[in-house]
Amino acid sequence: MKILVLGDVMALSGRNAIKKNLYEILKKNQINFSIINGENAADDGKGITKEIAEELFSLGIDVITSGNHIWDKEETIKYIEKESRLLRPANLAEGSPGKGYGIFLSKDKKFRIGVINLMGNVFMRKSDDVFKTAKEIMKKITLKKEVDFSIVDFHGEITSEKMAIAHFLDGSITCVVGTHTHVPTADTRILEKGTAYQTDIGMCGDYNSVIGMNKENSLKKFFKDKNSVKHFPSNGEGTISGVIVEADENTGLAIKVSRLIVGGTLKK
Numbered sequence: 001m002k003i004l005v006l007g008d009v010m011a012l013s014g015r016n017a018i019k020k021n022l023y024e025i026l027k028k029n030q031i032n033f034s035i036i037n038g039e040n041a042a043d044d045g046k047g048i049t050k051e052i053a054e055e056l057f058s059l060g061i062d063v064i065t066s067g068n069h070i071w072d073k074e075e076t077i078k079y080i081e082k083e084s085r086l087l088r089p090a091n092l093a094e095g096s097p098g099k100g101y102g103i104f105l106s107k108d109k110k111f112r113i114g115v116i117n118l119m120g121n122v123f124m125r126k127s128d129d130v131f132k133t134a135k136e137i138m139k140k141i142t143l144k145k146e147v148d149f150s151i152v153d154f155h156g157e158i159t160s161e162k163m164a165i166a167h168f169l170d171g172s173i174t175c176v177v178g179t180h181t182h183v184p185t186a187d188t189r190i191l192e193k194g195t196a197y198q199t200d201i202g203m204c205g206d207y208n209s210v211i212g213m214n215k216e217n218s219l220k221k222f223f224k225d226k227n228s229v230k231h232f233p234s235n236g237e238g239t240i241s242g243v244i245v246e247a248d249e250n251t252g253l254a255i256k257v258s259r260l261i262v263g264g265t266l267k268k
Contacts, residue, residue, distance in 0.1 A: 001111060001149055001249055002029060004260070005177050006036040006242035007184070008067075010205025010212035010233060011045040015052065017204055017238030018059055021262050026060050029244055032106045033113050036204070036242075037153055037179045038086070039066035045212060045233040047072030050079045053086055063087065063104055065117040067155030067180055068125040089119035089155060091133035101137055103147055111249075114147035116173075118165070120156025120180075130154075134165060138172055143252040149174040150252070151245075156180055162199050170195045174252055175245045177201045182211040184241050184259065184266075194253030201259075202241030207266045209234035239264030 004025065009015060018036070026034065038056060041048045046069050053064055063085050070076060070088045080086050080098035090100020101116040116137055118130050134152075141147055150173045154162050162178040169176055171193025177200075178185075184202030191197050203212055210218035213231045220228035240263055246256040261267065 001106070001247045002031050003113070003149065003151060003175065003245045003247065004029070004031045004034040004242060005151060005153070005175065005201060005245065006034070006204055006240060007201040008037045008039060008179050008182055008203045008205070009041045009056070010182065010203045010238070011040065011043055011235065013233065013235045013238035014203065014205035015041060015055070017240050017263055018056065021240050022059050022061075025240070025260070025262065031244070032108065032111070033104070034061050035063045035065060035115060035151060035153065036061050037066060037155065038064040039069040039155075040203070040212065042073055045231075048076060048086070049073050050075055053079070053083065057085065062107070063102070063115045065115065065153040065155070065179070067119055087115065087117040089117050089127060090137060091119055091128040091130045093128065101141065103141070111148040112146070114141040114150035116141065116150065116152045118152060118154045120154065120158065120161045122161050123157040130165065131168065134169065138169070143172055143174070148249070148252055149247050152176040154178050159199050166191060166195065166197045171253070174247045174254055175243070175257065177243060184261070188243060188257055188259050190254050190257060194251065196243070196245045196254035196257035198243055198257070198259070201243055204240045204242070205238050206234040206236040207239050207264055208236050237264045239266040241266065
């Protein structure tokens with residue numbers, strides 16, 4: 001079983017990179033299931049629209065996760081109630097539209113994959129305790145019972161919180177990846193009990209930027225230049241960044257995990 005997990009797709013550059021490269025990535029690596037974080041997919045880098053989500057699905061993405069920008073486009077509130085493949089963080093306030101996790105079928109319909117979307121509590125939008133939420137969800141999605149494989153997208157700012165949740169879930173989840181900071185980390189590995197992990201899998205977007213935003217304008221902002229304007233995305237050639245996880249069909253745990261970096265200015 002091979003699962004592709006891609007980092008935050010950033011505006012037009014990220015979407016163009018997906019259009020250009022995803023089909024070949026899926027085919028070459030014999031991917032059975034694919035996930036992408038879509039919370040920055042809109043043209044301004046904030047939120048996602050129905051049109052963009054459906055385009056990502058049509059290109060071969062199976063599930064879209066998100067984070068703190070999930071409600072930046074008003075239309076998403078209604079769309080997420082109808083589209084189960086678009087997730088929002090599970091630890092948002094009770095009663096929030098949509099769902100924070102789900103069980104989906106692999107491309108060949110043979111396997112059940114649980115996808116869980118969580119958001120950190122530190123330096124992030126106010127949300128319920130992520131560790132308590134994770135503990136409750138794990139009672140409902142048990143590896144090799146309710147699901148054959150399971151993936152957690154932890155959308156968070158700080159490395160320690162991401163590492164802590166990974167160790168807490170080690171052995172009970174196929175893979176835990178971090179998103180949100182838009183910079184891929186070099187700690188790709190399998191933890192002691194068999195869970196694949198990377199602190200942040202980076203973004204799908206233009207790395208000749210400041211985390212996806214225009215670098216010249218970002219510098220003006222840091223220098224408090226009165227000529228700076230509202231942040232806007234950098235739309236140069238995008239890089240696809242994520243991980244490919246190979247998992248054991250008997251245990252549901254990882255046997256191999258590798259970073260994926262394709263195109264653009266970022267080099268593996």
